[in-house]
Amino acid sequence: MMDAALQALKQYFGYDRFRTGQDQIISRILNGQDTVGIMPTGGGKSLCYQIPALLFPGVTLVISPLISLMKDQVDALKDVGIQATFINSSLTFSETNERLSAAAQGIYKLVYIAPERLEVSGFVRILEHMHVSLVAIDEAHCISQWGHDFRPSYRAIPAMIDRFARRPAVVALTATATPRVTTDIRKLFGIEAEGVVATGFARDNLNFQVVRGQSADVFLLDYLRKNRDQPGIVYAATRKEVDRLYARLTQQGLAVGRYHAGLSEKERAASQEQFLYDDLTVLVATNAFGMGINKSNVRFVIHYNMPRNIEAYYQEAGRAGRDGEKSDCILLFAPQDIRLQKFFIDQSDMDETLKQAEYHKLEQMIGYCHTETCLQAYILRYFGERNPSGCGHCGNCLDTREKTDVTVNAQKVLSCVKRLRERYGKIMVAKVLAGASEQKLRSLHLDRLPTYGIMKEQTQKQIGEFIDFLTAEQYLVQQGGAYPVLALAERSLPVLKGEARVLKKGHIRAERLAVDDALFEVLKQVRKTLAQKEFVPPYIIFSDQSLREMSARLPATDHDFLMIKGVGQQKLEKYGHAFMQAIAGYQAEQKNAVN
Structure with missing residues (x-):
């Protein structure tokens, strides 16, 4: 059956061979063996159940927690000629019944459903009467309370599977599972240890970087200006921060949108659609955004605030470069992020055991922000990979910046904090060091301190940025609640x-991420025009990776076009002429320009 699987892969999806791990998972499923598949985002998890679905009789049920992702997946399957549908809360009662009836008649090969549906007994009884050959559980880490995105409705899946008269094969797929979560998934679905196929968590096309001790706003704006033609996501921890960044970036003339729970559903949907269709280049969002989209050409993900744990960070950062093209994952670390995440944990309704586990995860996240070793290797160790080697392309592996001795200025700041008896925050410390002439300082007799004015050659802003550097490098710590004060860390004493x-x-x-390529830009415009006619996002027509290959190989015949990755028979017939015509036109223009 693997020969038939390869034939389906080429016919529908335009690829000649399976990626690492895909062949193992698909082979197990075709043999009726339940499987846990752990593959990085962009590793091709969807094909692991879509190919068997084409070869199995009956229907494949796909359980996904994300309504918008269901629509994206169904649109993409329809675009290559595969019958699929989804059932979720966006449908009316009659629409749901129509789709269930069609599924029972064998019209659809894949039916996507939300896990919450399984808590409705009547819905499960309808499923029992279908010929279900395979149940695929996407985002399978959601079933574990030790995962970063626990969804209680997932706990209804094993009982639903057991109710079928003829038990279907089961595949549980995730990109972010620690060894503890993997064991949980396996036990809850009754899958043996040898049924776990893990391909490793490394994403070699992603360039990780941590920026700390410098202005996040300045770096962000500079990066977005240099990459204004590249689609990307900027994550912020709060709605207020999203709104502030959105306003600032809009004022700078960038094509930016925003997404958070405080906006109306209509506003959120409009932002998401504009981003999907490449009408907006950048979306500033809370972490609620992105789980439900399959946009493959996100070229960068910037975290303006540090996330709570590495699982959440890796999943969010992993939304970049799903098509395999080089992409950036940048974390802008500020010490106050730690207090914010601790506040979120404190305010949660988790029991004490889970809170302690979250605090431990936060410490590991903080460690990532401060490590000087390979960033990707740090992440891989977190997920249980033993002795990972350096990636050679993250910010730490490529760091050649020279070091300047700033000991004297550091001693001035640390001494001032000590003279202030660790009772004041950054702004007041900077004012004392700059020798600010303010009544408040005089009334508190702070102008009499030996450290008053000892850095007056610098502005308060410059001193504040240096204090941020000392805090980020753990010479100072922030203590207290809403109005934190600076205190000396153990590292400051020597x-x-x-x-x-x-x-x-x-x-x-x-730095600029992309290499300029005039033909690639022409092909992007062709793709966008076709997408508008088809009412689908551009990446569903072809990925950036496919366009790059077209730009390099210049296909001129149907046979040549079929050799491009991502081109199957259906896409050749629908889109081949338009792209080959554009390539021929571009070549003619170049030839005329030379002559």
């Missing part, structure tokens, strides 16, 4: 005694 130096690297500079 500096004050003159026993240790403080070295500061130069600022990380934003």
Whole structure:
């Protein structure tokens, strides 16, 4: 049956061979063996159940927690000639019944359903009468309370599977599962240890970077200006921060939208659609955005605030580069992010055991922000991979910045914090060091301190940024609630005694991500025009990876066009002429320009 699977892969999806892990998972499913598949985002998890669905009799049920992702997947399947549908809360009662009836008649090969549906007994009874050959559970980590996105409705899936007279094959798929979560998934679905296929978590096309101790706003704006033609997501931790960044970036003339729960459903849907259709280049969002989209050409993900744990970070960052093209994942770390995430944990309704587990995960996230070793290797160790080697292309692996000795200025700041008895915040410390002439300082007698004005050659803003650097490098800590004060960290004591130096690297500079390619831009416009006619997002027509290959190989015949990755027979017939005509036109223009 693997020969038939390869034939279906080429015919419908335009690929000649399966990726690492796909063949193992598909082979097990075709043999009726239940399987847990752990593959990174963009690793091709969907094909692991879509190919068997084409070869099995009856229908494949796909359980997904994300309504918009269902629509994207169904649109993409229809575009290559595969009958599929979804059933979720966006449908009316009559629409739901019509689709269930059609599924029972064998019209659809794949039916996507939300897990909440399984809590309705009447709905499960209807499923029992269908010929279900395979049940695919997407985002399977949601079934584990030790995962980062636990969904209680997932716990109804094993009982639903057991109610079928003829038990279907089961595949549970996820991109972010620690060893503990993997064991949980396996036990809840009754899958043996040898039924786990893990391909590794590395994403070699992603360039990870942490920017700390410098202005996040300045870096962000510089990066977006240099990459204004590249689609990307900027994540912020709160709605207020999303709104602030959206306003600031809009003022700078960038094609930016926003997405968070405080907006109306209509506003959120409009932002998402404009981003999917490449009408907006950047979307600033809380982490509620992105789980439900399958947009393959996101070229960068920037976290303006540090997430709570590495699982959430890797899943959100992993929305970049799903098509395999080079993409950036940048985290802008600020020390106050730690207090914010601790506040979120404190305010949650988790029991004490889970809270302690979350605090432990947060500490590991903080460690990621401060490590000077390979960033990807740090992530891989978190997910249980032993002794991963350096990636050679993350911010730390490529860091060649020179270090400047800033010990004297560090001693001035640390001494001032100590003289202030660790009772004041950053703004007041900066004012004292700059020698600000303010009544408040005089009334508190802070102008009499030995450290008053000892950095007056610098502005308060410059001093504040240096304090941020010392805090990010763990020489200072912020303590307290809404109005935190600065205190000396253990690492500061040797500096004050003159026993240790403080070295500061130069600022990380934003760089342009993409290599300019005039033909690629022409093909992108062809893709967008076709997408508008088909009423689908451009990436469903072809991925950026397919367009890059067309630009490099210049296909001129049907046979040549079929050799491009992502081109199957259906897409050749629908789109081949338009793209080959555009390539021929571009070549003619270039030839005329030379002559």
